[in-house]
Every structure is written in C-alpha cells, then in structure tokens.
Amino acid sequence: MAGMFQGKVAMVTGSTSGIGLAMARAFAAEGADVMINGLGDAAEIETIRRGIETEFGVKAGYHGANMLKPAEIRDLVAGTESKLGRLDILVNNAGIQFVSPVEDFPDEKWDQIIGINLSSAFHTIKAAVPGMKARGGGRIINLSSAHALIASPFKSAYVAAKHGVTGLTKTVALELAQSKITVNAIAPGYVWTPLVERQIPDTMKARNMTEDEVKKNVLLAAQPTKEFVTVEQVAALAVYLASPVAASITGTTISMDGGWTAQ
Ligand code: NAD
Secondary structure (H helix, E strand, C coil), X not given: CCCCCCCCEEEECCCCCHHHHHHHHHHHHCCCEEEEECCXXXXXXXXXXXXXXXXXXXXXXXXXXXXXXXXXXXXXXXXXXXXXXXXXXXXXXCCCCCCCCHHHCCHHHHHHHHHHHHHHHHHHHHHHHHHHHHHCCEEEEEECCHHHCXXXXXXXXXXXXXXXXXXXXXXXHHHCCCCCEEEEEEEECCECCHHHHCCHHHHHHHHCCCHHHHHHHHHCCCCCCCCCECHHHHHHHHHHXXXXXXXXXXXXXXXXXXXXXXX
C-alpha cells in the first residue's frame, strides 16, 4: 500500500507528541503532505516538522492553533488548505486529562477539557467540510477513548467529552453519508505514550512496586491483555480508516483497548 495517500493532505490536531505525532508520521509514510499542530518548544517542533519532510519526502507544515480558540482553529484549517492546497484527512486528536472528585473539579478545567477534547472537533469539522464537499470526499477521524463507552470515577469532564465525541461522530457521519466523507472515532485503552511512561517512577516509589507491577497491576488493571496499545497500532488503524477500502465504515467508534470494554 506504499504511497496510498500521494497527492492527499492530512491535518492532525495535537500532533507534536504521542498518538497524534505517530498518526502524522504514518500518513506521511503513505505519501500524504501533513499539517501538524500542537503545543511545545518551538525548536523541538521544528525538528519534528523537518524530520517528517526529510524522512518521508513530503511537505510538512506546522500551525500553532490553540484548540481552545475557534478563530485559531478556523485559521488552522484555512492555512492547511492554502499552504498545502487541500485537506483530505482531518484527525481530531488533541486532548488533555484532569482527575478530581466532581465536587472539587475546577470550573476552568471542565471548560478546558470540553473545549479541547470535544468542541475543537466541532470547529475543525465545521471549517473543513465545505472544502471536502467541494473536492468530492474526505475522511474525518476523531481520537476518542475507551472512556467514550464506559466511565471511571474522577474523570467527569474527560468521560463527558469523549461520550460527546461519539455523538458528534454519529451525527456528522449521517449528515455527510452521501458526500463520500466518512466520520469515525478510534477508542484506545491505555496507550504507551511519554505521558504514561512519566507516571511510572513516582508510582513505583509511592506503592513500593517494581516497574512491571506498576504496569500490570496499576496502569493496566482494567486492560485484560495487560499490554499497552502502541501509538503505531493506533496510527495504523487511522491509516486504514483513511484508505479507500474503508469507504463504507462511517459513524462508528472502533475500540483498540486490549479487551477493556468487553468486560
Ligand atoms: P499527548 O499528551 O502525548 O499529546 C496531546 C497533544 O495535544 C500534544 O501534541 C499537545 O501539544 C496537544 N494539545 C494539548 N492541548 C492543546 C491545545 N490547547 N491546543 C492544541 N494542541 C493541544 O497525549 P496522547 O496520549 O497522545 O493523546 C492523544 C489523544 O488520544 C487524546 O485525545 C487522548 O484523549 C486520546 N487517548 C489517549 C490515551 C492514552 O492512553 N495515551 C488513551 C485513550 C485516548
């Protein structure tokens, strides 16, 4: 399937790290020009952007739109279309987490999580759909979570936002069903990202556990395989959903969670 996305353009929100970066690289590996987005150190982001161009021989742009700002999100979509010529694959991936009992949950954290994890996808979709319709098709992929299907305590904003992503995915899929634009969500369980890796040393100390015990008995307590999902696995599913053979998959949330939500 080499070069499947030659001549296509992918834009991935929150792609300066973790799952988003793996997806941007996977689309570039298939020949797509890519627009990356996210927060972080300017020099490190430039190294990532240039690395994608040299490794895969595609054009890579960067836009620093904050997913809390609708005007900046509109500019991200418009900037992708003007700098790279089109937008065929839109991936709504940017996301943050905050953990607290509901009665202590800070109002501003609730607003940020709903804004970044849910509303930003509404704004990118609203801005991207006219161009996709005009060009005769497209793919929209939302990075959801096992928490789109089930809940865990103390994650009220995150679970509400991810359940909201399911509703947005279904609704927009129906609206675009005859426009050759598919809309789907990927629902990972625990994915091995730097974010997860950084929690391990402190948890080892706090619980007097080995690294393996922390992974299996704390982080992966709910994940039956006792294995982390990898960013490459999530990226490969995104590539599949963006490919021509996935044209009939729309309006669905696909789990990649080691059996978590089968319980
Ligand atoms: P990460 O922290 O490694 O990456 C998040 C990205 O979002 C970064 O590029 C960051 O800069 C960007 N971002 C954060 N706030 C932003 C803002 N205001 N504007 C623009 N960009 C912003 O996280 P990740 O683990 O790769 O998570 C990516 C997505 O996958 C999220 O939607 C998350 O909810 C989902 N997810 C992650 C896991 C997991 O175990 N890691 C599991 C299920 C779902």
